[in-house]
Structure formats: C-alpha cells, structure tokens
Amino acid sequence: xxxxxxxxxxxxxxxxxxxxxxxxxxxxxxxxxxxxxxxxxxxxxxxxxxxxxxxxxxxxxxxxxxxxxxxxxxxxxxxxxxxxxxxxxxxxxxxxxxxxxxxxxxxxxxxxxxxxxxxxxxxxxxxxxxxxxxxxxxxxxxxxxxxxxxxxxxxxxxxxxxxxxxxxxxxxxxxxxxxxxxxxxxxxxxxxxxxxxxxxxxxxxxxxxxxxxxxxxxxxxxxxxxxxxxxxxxxxxxxxxxxxxxxxxxxxxxxxxxxxxxxxxxxxxxxxxxxxxxxxxxxxxxxxxxxxxxxx
Amino acid sequence: xxxxxxxxxxxxxxxxxxxxxxxxxxxxxxxxxxxxxxxxxxxxxxxxxxxxxxxxxxxxxxxxxxxxxxxxxxxxxxxxxxxxxxxxxxxxxxxxxxxxxxxxxxxxxxxxxxxxxxxxxxxxxxxxxxxxxxxxxxxxxxxxxxxxxxxxxxxxxxxxxxxxxxxxxxxxxxxxxxxxxxxxxxxxxxxxxxxxxxxxxxxxxxxxxxxxxxxxxxxxxxxxxxxxxxxxxxxxxxxxxxxx
Amino acid sequence: xxxxxxxxxxxxxxxxxxxxxxxxxxxxxxxxxxxxxxxxxxxxxxxxxxxxxxxxxxxxxxxxxxxxxxxxxxxxxxxxxxxxxxxxxxxxxxxxxxxxxxxxxxxxxxxxxxxxxxxxxxxxxxxxxxxxxxxxxxxxxxxxxxxxxxxxxxxxxxxxxxxxxxxxxxxxxxxxxxxxxxxxxxxxxxxxxxxxxxxxxxxxxxxxxxxxxxxxxxxxxxxxxxxxxxxxxxxxxxxxxxxx
Numbered sequence: 146x147x148x149x150x151x152x153x154x155x156x157x158x159x160x161x162x163x164x165x166x167x168x169x170x171x172x173x174x175x176x177x178x179x180x181x182x183x184x185x186x187x188x189x190x191x192x193x194x195x196x197x198x199x200x201x202x203x204x205x206x207x208x209x210x211x212x213x214x215x216x217x218x219x220x221x222x223x224x225x226x227x228x229x230x231x232x233x234x235x236x237x238x239x240x241x242x243x244x245x246x247x248x249x250x251x252x253x254x255x256x257x258x259x260x261x262x263x264x265x266x267x268x269x270x271x272x273x274x275x276x277x278x279x280x281x282x283x284x285x286x287x288x289x290x291x292x293x294x295x296x297x298x299x300x301x302x303x304x305x306x307x308x309x310x311x312x313x314x315x316x317x318x319x320x321x322x323x324x325x326x327x328x329x330x331x332x333x334x335x336x337x338x339x340x341x342x343x344x345x346x347x348x349x350x351x352x353x354x355x356x357x358x359x360x361x362x363x364x365x366x367x368x369x370x371x372x373x374x375x376x377x378x379x380x381x382x383x384x385x386x387x388x389x390x391x392x393x394x395x396x397x398x399x400x401x402x403x404x405x406x407x408x409x410x411x412x413x414x415x416x417x418x419x420x421x422x423x424x425x426x427x428x429x430x431x432x433x434x435x436x437x438x439x440x441x
Numbered sequence: 442x443x444x445x446x447x448x449x450x451x452x453x454x455x456x457x458x459x460x461x462x463x464x465x466x467x468x469x470x471x472x473x474x475x476x477x478x479x480x481x482x483x484x485x486x487x488x489x490x491x492x493x494x495x496x497x498x499x500x501x502x503x504x505x506x507x508x509x510x511x512x513x514x515x516x517x518x519x520x521x522x523x524x525x526x527x528x529x530x531x532x533x534x535x536x537x538x539x540x541x542x543x544x545x546x547x548x549x550x551x552x553x554x555x556x557x558x559x560x561x562x563x564x565x566x567x568x569x570x571x572x573x574x575x576x577x578x579x580x581x582x583x584x585x586x587x588x589x590x591x592x593x594x595x596x597x598x599x600x601x602x603x604x605x606x607x608x609x610x611x612x613x614x615x616x617x618x619x620x621x622x623x624x625x626x627x628x629x630x631x632x633x634x635x636x637x638x639x640x641x642x643x644x645x646x647x648x649x650x651x652x653x654x655x656x657x658x659x660x661x662x663x664x665x666x667x668x669x670x671x672x673x674x675x676x677x678x679x680x681x682x683x684x685x
Numbered sequence: 686x687x688x689x690x691x692x693x694x695x696x697x698x699x700x701x702x703x704x705x706x707x708x709x710x711x712x713x714x715x716x717x718x719x720x721x722x723x724x725x726x727x728x729x730x731x732x733x734x735x736x737x738x739x740x741x742x743x744x745x746x747x748x749x750x751x752x753x754x755x756x757x758x759x760x761x762x763x764x765x766x767x768x769x770x771x772x773x774x775x776x777x778x779x780x781x782x783x784x785x786x787x788x789x790x791x792x793x794x795x796x797x798x799x800x801x802x803x804x805x806x807x808x809x810x811x812x813x814x815x816x817x818x819x820x821x822x823x824x825x826x827x828x829x830x831x832x833x834x835x836x837x838x839x840x841x842x843x844x845x846x847x848x849x850x851x852x853x854x855x856x857x858x859x860x861x862x863x864x865x866x867x868x869x870x871x872x873x874x875x876x877x878x879x880x881x882x883x884x885x886x887x888x889x890x891x892x893x894x895x896x897x898x899x900x901x902x903x904x905x906x907x908x909x910x911x912x913x914x915x916x917x918x919x920x921x922x923x924x925x926x927x928x929x
Binding site for chain 1: 453455456457458459460473499502509510511512513514517520521527529531533534536537539540541543544556557558559560598599600601602608609611612614615616617
Binding site: 314315316317318319320321322323324325326327328329330331332333334336337338340341342343344345347348392396399400403404407415420421422 | 697700701703704743753754755756758760761762764765766768769770771772773774775777780781783784785787788789792796799800801802816826843844845846852853855858
C-alpha cells in the first residue's frame, strides 16, 4: 500500500457541514463495486478547511503524488483509474486552491490540463476496429504514476534502512599516543620496467657514444669473451679485462660478462671465498656458481 | 601470527578508526610483506570479533568502505539520549530525490524532475552533496551539459550497505494490458473482487521493508479522515519536514 | 536492572561517544527518575567492562571528564599505521637502481653506477634494503670487497612475481615502447599477467572519474585480496580512495 502524506486531523471545533459534500456519483465509478468500496464515501475527503489547505498542499510532493493519493485512498488500481472521477476530484482541489489564492506550483496546472486532455480523448467515439490497435489514452499517465510510485516507495524503503546517527552509531576509541608513521611509497611493476627501459636505452646511447670513440660495445665484447673462452678450461676473470681501455672499457666488459652469465653462456667459479674468480664457457653441470640462487 | 594479538589489533584499529576500515588497511597495520597476516587470518579475526560481540550492545558490520564496529539498532532509544538535540529526519522530497539518484545513477536533475513530476529544490541537491552522499560524476552530453549525479561510498556507509545491490528492490512496473485482461475475465463471474484484492496485495508486498510502516500509517489516516463527520477538522502536518 | 543490559548500554554509549562520558550522563541513558540505575550499579557495570577488556587491545579509563574506552598504548605502533603521513613517490633513480638489481643481480653499487652513468645515492640502497626488497648476498672479490646486491622474496611478492623469470627479457624490453610495454603486461597469460593487469587497473582507476568507479573498485579489491594472501593485499595498498 502506498505511503501517504502524514496528515493528522485535529478536531478543533464543531463546524458547519462540508460545503463540498458531493453527492454519490456511482455512474462515474464503474469499478467501485469491484473494489468493494462504497462509492458514496469517495468525495468526502474533498472538504478541507481553508486554513489547513496550505499545509495539506505541502504534504504532497507534486501533482503525481496528489493523484496517487486520490487513487490509493479509494483502493483503486493505478492500472485502472476511473479517470473521469479522479479528474473531477483533482480539479476540485485545484479550483479550491485557486479560490483561496494559494500559490500553486505550475506542475499542478499542467497536470490538470493533461487530465482534461486524456478525458476528452477517452470520450471521443472510436470505430470498433481501431480499439484494439489504439493505445489507451491513460497509458502514459499510468506509466508516470507507476514510475513515480515506485520511487516514492523506494524513498520510504531507504528511509527505513538502519542508518547512522538514527538507528546505529559508529564507535570510536581514541589512541592517545599516536606515532608518526610514514607511508611507504607504492610502485608498480610497470613503473619499474619503464624506468629500466630508460636506463637501458640511455646506457646503449652511452655505449654507442663510446663505440664511436673507443669502438666498444657490450655485444661485441660478449663475442670477444666467448671467443677467448673457446678453448676448454678456465680463464682468470681479471684476464678478461683490459685496463688500458679505461673505466668505460672495463665496465663494458663487465656488463658483457653479466649478460653472458644471465644468458647461461658462461660459468664463473670461485674455489673458496675471496679466492680469484675463474671463467669458462658454460658446461652442462656448472661447478660453483657465484650467483647465489634467489630462493624463489 | 598469534591469533589473540591479531584480533586485539584488529579490534583496536576498528575502534580507533571510527569509520569503516578496508581489509587491506587492516593488513597494513602489521607492517609490510611477509609480516602481514593473510586475508584468511584477517577474516578469521573479524569472525572471532563478531562472535565476541554476540549478546552485547555492539556489532561488526561490513559496509562499502570496509568493516566497522557499530552500536546495535536495538539500543537506539538509549544511545540517542547521548545527543538529544540531534535530529536526522529527512524530507520526503529529499528521500525521493536520493532514491532516484541511487537507483538511476548517473542521473540529471531534469531526469529526477521528470519522474517526480515537480521541480527539485536546489537546496536538496546541495544538501545531499554537502552530506557527501551524492557527487557530480560528469555531464550529460546534451544542450546545457547538465550535471550527472551519482551516490558515493559515504552514502552506502551511512545506510549500512555494502554495495548498491543491497538497496531494497524497486517495485515492478506492470503493463496496463495485464489488468485490463484480468478485469475482462473477472467481470464475467463473482470472483472479481477476490482477484483484484489479490492484485492489490501483490502490489503492496513489493515495497518490502517499509510496507508495515506505511500500512500502519495508511490505516491511521483512513480513520482520521473518514471520522470527520460533520465536525470541522483541522489538518496538521506531522513533523516530517524539519529542513525544508 | 538487568546487569547484562546495563553493561551493554554503558559499553555502547562509551564507544558511540568516543569521548569521556560522565557517570551522570550514563545514568540518563536509561530514562528519567526511577528507571535510572544507581551509581553503584553503574560502577559495577564499568568494573565488569574493564575486566572484560583485560588482555584486549582496548581499556577503560577514567579521566577528569568521565569514562572512556581507549586503545592501549602498547598497540600504538600498529594502530598508528592507520594514519600514515602523506606518502612521497620514489625517485626515478631509485626505480632504475631497483630494476638494475632485479635484472643484473647480484650487482655492486659500482656496477649500477657504471650502467646508469651517474653515482648512486647511498640512501637509495638503504631505502630498498630497509624496504626488504634488496639484500646483500655477498661481496665481490675485488679491491674493497663491495657488497653484492640481489632482490628478495618480498620483492617478488610485492610485484606479484613467482620468480625473476617472469620479468620480460631484456631484449624484448629494449624493443618495446611504453605503450607496448603496457599491452605486453596486460596481454600476457598466467597468474602474473592477471596480477599485473589488476595493478594496472588500479593505477588507471585513480584518474578515472567514471560513475561506476566505486563499485568497480570494490569488486576489484575483493578479487585482489582473495587472490593470494598478504602479498596481494599489499598491491591493494596503493592509493585507492582518491576522493574520499
């Protein structure tokens, strides 16, 4: 059942009979019997004391809400509005409000016009053959009423949810001796790879720059080293370096060795801690690898 | 990791935070990397806490932003006495607007007005944005580029929801032809009233949580309005709209 | 008055208040006059609460303005992590160094400098070691016996790698543009690719003002968290809630 505006009736003093006590109008209520609602009672709520009308109007959220009220209080189905009767009631509210010179939202008047238009379309005689194909003139209004009503209900549902500061309260217990904690920066793998890509690119340029001057490149040096290791047996690690090439040359050699190691082309062995390193071309079963295996 | 220690830290953190704490933040309380408890351990700690709150005045609740400890609704009458001045009622206009934003997001103000059939007071939009329940998430690509409104995590947290899926279901729309058909059939026999009564009952049932409340109100109102008789009646709006 | 009820209300009130509550205010929660518990009853409830907090992360404390529940100072190190200071980003130099260590391990600082062509700030090495991403695995047998640096298990966990083999080979990396790199990372099969894709999505999500963002994030977080233990929880630790 639809939620209705909160209205309370406070009987203040006995007063004259309602001016708008409308006579029974069964003729306009074709489904009244179906709904088991005594038709004669329908218009009774139309009388509202003038001083209360403004408040009454405020209780509605607009013309759709007022229409829903008119429909629901008679236990009628939205899908089957007795349009003539509902329109008549709606118009009376509007007229009354205008008589009382209440400021009326424009939407109420637009709805009045809409209702009048639908009513007139329903009164127009239609050829029997067209009845099936033509949409009920009320359809659009019915759709709007339903759509509004479902959100009216949704609003009530949301209001009924247990919410903070009304039904539940969040809790808190202070920490009196708070310390300063620095958040650790977050890094994505992609960020790191992009950084690496750049350092690689830069070092290639670096190498390239020196290649022109010193004719050195890592790839070349890798080949040189592999060539030097072609004969079986070990070569002392230090013998692979040529100090006369300078710091850059030594570095290129070193990078070449690392690259070869990474690619599994050479083994570097060391008899014991701090003993001289020896290098040889990769063997099927390498002896001591200097590289401590990552426990992964 | 020691279970009691884990549970103690989690409980203290939830209480210290004073707001929902996501699982990831709970994990980070224990440091980095290998020191962190696993998700299973954390969930077990939360379950243990929830168990410990059975029969107490507080409970553990998961909402959109994470886990929080909250006072049980059963104690609302007592606890609300801590803040007698606080009133948190919202007008029907605000709630309807909020409902439309929640169910139809992203939505423009004009679209809200189209459904409600009445202009939306700008104060309402301002209020829900100031409460951080609603935010502007973009602009509709139509003339005027109206703002698109959507609900926030805070909205979900405030109403104790984990996600929008947990909103009460919207009532179904029914097609006119359905009932016209029913009427046509029912009109032939005496079963008409029953059929329609059923129909009505179905409709009413759709608005689940609020149904009872609404019905109670309806009943009351029915009595009041029809009891009017010949006496003059003064209508007084109940204090429903404290803010607007 | 029922002792359990009394204790529950008092506890809920202290936690809801989040600040010291005077005894008189506690009494008033129960209504007016005769319904109110006596001071003795309230003190008994407080004592019972304090007893219940033994061995837990919270404690009951009486201050000048009343009673409050607070976090035990012993847990300050953990709980303080709820409010980390604004985080800075790592420098490009650090990322390059880290990447070099990952790809060329074990490697000395001098070797890193040789490739990068500039000196490495000792703070960078200290930072990655403190973060437990890098450790010293030995010393190079050259004059000065420089430390050999290598990555750790935590490093792999943090970046969602099962082993170093899952890093793209240097030759491929060299050929890839930034965009291609993203695509390659997203397109790869297997668990790593998934983890990376998630990571990617997280980063992208920070900038996106999409309406559904909050929900999408929720779902993502859940997935990431349940994917694998504490390691992936760390992945989620990236700035997740830019707007709230």
